Structure formats: C-alpha cells, structure tokens
Amino acid sequence: MDDREQRIAETRRIVDQYKTTQGALIPCLQHLQNTFGYLPAEALETASRELSIPLAEIYGVATFYAQFHLSPRGRHIIRICRGTACHVRGSATLLETLKETLHVEENGTTEDRRFTLEPVACLGACGLAPVITVDRKTYGRLGADDLPGILEQYP
Ligand code: FES
Numbered sequence: 001m002d003d004r005e006q007r008i009a010e011t012r013r014i015v016d017q018y019k020t021t022q023g024a025l026i027p028c029l030q031h032l033q034n035t036f037g038y039l040p041a042e043a044l045e046t047a048s049r050e051l052s053i054p055l056a057e058i059y060g061v062a063t064f065y066a067q068f069h070l071s072p073r074g075r076h077i078i079r080i081c082r083g084t085a086c087h088v089r090g091s092a093t094l095l096e097t098l099k100e101t102l103h104v105e106e107n108g109t110t111e112d113r114r115f116t117l118e119p120v121a122c123l124g125a126c127g128l129a130p131v132i133t134v135d136r137k138t139y140g141r142l143g144a145d146d147l148p149g150i151l152e153q154y155p
Contacts, residue, residue, distance in 0.1 A: 004042050010035060011046040018051070025053060025061055029068060038069040074109045074116035076154040079133045083122030086130040090143075094130055095119060097144040101151070114154070 001009070014031050018024035028051070032043050039062055048055040062068045080095050095106070098117055102110050109116045125131045128140025132150075139150055 007036065007040055008042050008046050011043040012050060015047050015050040025051065025058065026065075029058075029062060033068060038072050041070075072109055072113060074113050076114060076135055077116050077118060077133075079118045079120045079123065081121075081123040081125075081129070081131045082119045083126065083129075085122070085126035089129040091130040093144055094132065094142060094147065097147055098132075101147065115151075 011032060014035060015028060018028040018031075021027075025047075028047060029039060032047065033039050036043060044058050044062065045055060047053070048058050062070060078098065080098060081091055082095070083091075099105065102115055102117060104110050104115070104117050106117060106119050123131050123133060123138070125138055125140055128138070130142050131138060131140045132142060133139070134150060134154055139146070142150075
C-alpha cells in the first residue's frame with residue numbers, strides 16, 4: 001500500500017466513527033487533521049464519499065475555519081507579526097531574513113517540514129515590537145541577527 005492508499009484506508013476507519021452522527025463534519029475533519037497533521041485531498045474526497053456530503057461543501061468548511069490546513073505544515077510554526085507597530089520597527093526585514101534563511105515563501109513550509117512561516121496581523125505584544133512567535137513562545141525586540149539563535153532551538 002502506498003502513502004495515498006494508506007491515508008484513504010485510515011480516513012475510512014476514522015470517518016466510520018462519524019457516519020451516524022448528525023453535524024459531525026467538523027469533529028470528523030479535526031480528527032483527520034490530528035491524524036495526518038493536515039487535511040490531504042484524498043482524505044477529503046474519501047470523507048465526501050463516505051459521508052455523502054458534496055466535496056465542495058467539505059472544502060467550504062475546511063477553508064472557512066483557520067484551524068484547518070490543506071497542505072502539510074512544519075513541526076514548528078513561526079508567526080511573524082506584520083502589524084503596524086512591528087512594521088515600523090522593522091518586521092519586513094525580519095520576514096525577508098526568515099524567507100531567505102529557511103528558503104520558504106510566506107505561509108510556506110520548509111522542505112524538511114521543520115518550519116512553517118506565517119505572517120500574521122498584530123500578535124498583541126506591540127510593546128515588544130518587532131515580534132515573532134515560535135510555537136507558543138514569544139520573542140520580541142528582535143533584530144535579524146537574533147533569528148539564527150532562535151531557530152536553532154527548534155530541531
Ligand atoms: S503590531 Fe506586532 S505585536 Fe502588535
């Protein structure tokens with residue numbers, strides 16, 4: 001069985017638990033995402049067939065909620081603040097440095113799946129601008145020189 005077939009088989013097993021429950025699409029998608037780390041296309045197609053819900057409707061739900069991700073994500077999520085206070089204090093330079101260092105685009109994931117880079121609006125720590133978070137940890141008053149030391153803490 002290749003990866004795709006395995007994901008389809010696993011999806012069938014998961015979706016089976018939700019078949020008889022009304023309004024179970026969101027919990028089902030959460031379960032699938034917890035299992036695969038994101039929502040692979042073949043999982044959504046299988047869920048559509050098994051639950052008899054049109055694929056367009058499933059995509060509608062999966063793209064509406066920020067909690068769902070349609071492509072693989074990194075083990076660590078870097079959020080870089082692009083709010084006004086951070087912008088004024090140089091977050092654009094931080095963003096460019098991260099993109100160059102990690103060889104990713106905005107919202108992209110490194111090839112080794114180590115990091116996903118997400119620019120976001122104000123992270124709510126403007127007094128510390130410019131700010132990034134890695135997973136749940138906040139780093140403030142950053143310069144580009146601080147980034148390598150931070151990244152190496154996340155294998
Ligand atoms: S603008 Fe960056 S934390 Fe508020």
